[in-house]
Amino acid sequence: MTTQHTIDYALHLADNALVLGHRNSEWTGHGPILEQDIALSNIALDLIGQARYFYQYAARLMNAAARPGEPEVTEDVLAYLRDSWDFRNCLLVEQANGDWGKTILRQFFFSAYQYYFYKELQRSRDGELSAIAEKALKEVTYHLRWSSEWVIRLGDGTEESHSRMRKALDELWMYTGELFQPADYERSLIPVGVAVDLAEIRPLWEERVREVLKEAKLVHPGSMRADGKATKEWMQGGGKQGRHTEQLGYLLAEMQFLQRAYPACEW
Amino acid sequence: MDEVKTIWSLLETVNDPEVPVLSVVDLGIIRDVRMAGGHPEIVLTPTYSGCPAMDMIRMQIRMVLLEHGFTDTRLTTVLSPAWTTDWMSEKGKEKLVAYGIAPPLPVQTVCHPALFQREEAIACPRCHSYHTTLISEFGSTACKALYRCEDCHEPFDYFKCH
Numbered sequence: 137m138t139t140q141h142t143i144d145y146a147l148h149l150a151d152n153a154l155v156l157g158h159r160n161s162e163w164t165g166h167g168p169i170l171e172q173d174i175a176l177s178n179i180a181l182d183l184i185g186q187a188r189y190f191y192q193y194a195a196r197l198m199n200a201a202a203r204p205g206e207p208e209v210t211e212d213v214l215a216y217l218r219d220s221w222d223f224r225n226c227l228l229v230e231q232a233n234g235d236w237g238k239t240i241l242r243q244f245f246f247s248a249y250q251y252y253f254y255k256e257l258q259r260s261r262d263g264e265l266s267a268i269a270e271k272a273l274k275e276v277t278y279h280l281r282w283s284s285e286w287v288i289r290l291g292d293g294t295e296e297s298h299s300r301m302r303k304a305l306d307e308l309w310m311y312t313g314e315l316f317q318p319a320d321y322e323r324s325l326i327p328v329g330v331a332v333d334l335a336e337i338r339p340l341w342e343e344r345v346r347e348v349l350k351e352a353k354l355v356h357p358g359s360m361r362a363d364g365k366a367t368k369e370w371m372q373g374g375g376k377q378g379r380h381t382e383q384l385g386y387l388l389a390e391m392q393f394l395q396r397a398y399p400a401c402e403w
Numbered sequence: 404m405d406e407v408k409t410i411w412s413l414l415e416t417v418n419d420p421e422v423p424v425l426s427v428v429d430l431g432i433i434r435d436v437r438m439a440g441g442h443p444e445i446v447l448t449p450t451y452s453g454c455p456a457m458d459m460i461r462m463q464i465r466m467v468l469l470e471h472g473f474t475d476t477r478l479t480t481v482l483s484p485a486w487t488t489d490w491m492s493e494k495g496k497e498k499l500v501a502y503g504i505a506p507p508l509p510v511q512t513v514c515h516p517a518l519f520q521r522e523e524a525i526a527c528p529r530c531h532s533y534h535t536t537l538i539s540e541f542g543s544t545a546c547k548a549l550y551r552c553e554d555c556h557e558p559f560d561y562f563k564c565h
Contacts, residue, residue, distance in 0.1 A: 171538055171539035171541075171549060172539070174539065174541055174542070174543070175539055175540065175541035177541075178541040178544075178545050179541070180453075181451075181453035181454075181455070181545055182451060182452055182453045182545060183453070184453050185449075185451060185452030185453025185454065186452045186453070188452070188453075189452060189482065251516060263483075266483070267481070267482035267483035268452075268482055270482065270483050270484070270485045271449075271452055271482045271483070271485040271486075272452055273485075274485060274514065274565055275451060275452060275545075277514060277515060277516050278540060278541075280516040281516045281517070281518065281520060281540070282540055282541070284516070284518055285518060285519060288518070348518075351518070
């Protein structure tokens with residue numbers, strides 16, 4: 137069963153990167169200014185590249201475990217021919233872009249998560265996963281700094297940009313809890329040293345978020361109660377198990393259209 | 404052994420399609436060259452995970468070796484240790500400056516996520532002034548940042564530390 141769990145885990149990591157990469161690529165040609173359009177497109181490219189490595193690894197494991205006569209699985213099959221309920225990405229990454237502020241905040245939440253996550257995954261006993269993490273961490277370091285600085289720039293910017301960031305925070309905060317809720321396949325891979333223990337990276341993520349939101353003059357949603365006590369917040373979940381918001385269906389409809397309409401079509 | 408030497412010199416002629424003054428050897432992405440059963444095996448590592456030039460580079464390597472009688476080249480990709488700009492050759496850095504791209508600094512200062520962390524002064528590849536400003540950390544390709552020279556007023560690419 138461990139192989140199946142590793143396949144699920146690799147797909148989860150691949151889907152996270154692909155779905156956010158695709159969302160970011162929707163900005164290509166539509167960014168607020170040329171340089172930032174290019175920046176987000178670069179980030180999209182990094183994420184899609186990371187997704188490819190995880191998909192290639194999952195495909196190798198699936199083919200090795202396949203029964204004779206079963207069709208070969210490839211990275212393209214995994215990206216283009218699975219449906220919404222097969223995708224194991226977190227709900228955060230599939231949320232629609234909204235305005236630039238919401239896109240930035242989504243990127244910041246996810247980059248902060250990915251940064252500490254890959255740092256730990258580098259130590260995975262699975263040599264493939266640790267190698268991908270080592271490579272990806274360098275890229276995510278740039279993503280995290282870039283998105284942090286933009287959250288500050290917009291949060292502590294004009295009245296308009298500040299209010300948009302507050303709205304983005306209201307809309308996205310409920311999707312951040314899932315990042316630290318392990319799915320069954322993760323839970324079984326933690327004791328064997330393959331998967332990252334999410335409880336360990338959570339405080340690091342929280343500290344970074346607190347620091348950046350404070351710098352951005354944004355009220356931390358977790359500290360909104362007047363009596364100062366931590367609130368027990370209700371968080372969305374289910375993406376890691378294949379239960380998605382309707383947003384993902386629209387994304388897949390566009391991303392997978394060509395392969396669905398013209399199966400096995402190539403450039 | 405002679406064959407391995409020949410292959411290395413052939414690889415010197417394969418250029419990065421996005422930075423055409425650099426060969427794949429200058430870039431430092433060729434990690435090993437060996438012969439196995441009469442066929443070449445080349446181990447390479449990508450600069451960035453999503454670098455779109457990698458597929459083209461692989462094809463060009465195959466083509467150039469085929470033209471020189473090496474068949475069935477095996478190309479193996481390794482991710483660890485991860486590519487770093489430290490592996491770029493000195494010759495490569497000189498070629499970059501001549502081409503108008505500032506080469507990566509020898510000391511890496513931006514490889515951690517501290518807020519508003521910036522590189523030490525980057526010299527303008529045209530007038531060599533250090534009076535330069537970062538426009539964007541993400542430039543025309545994943546491996547470059549965009550700068551502006553405040554003395555000669557030209558924008559330029561900086562091959563960023565990685």
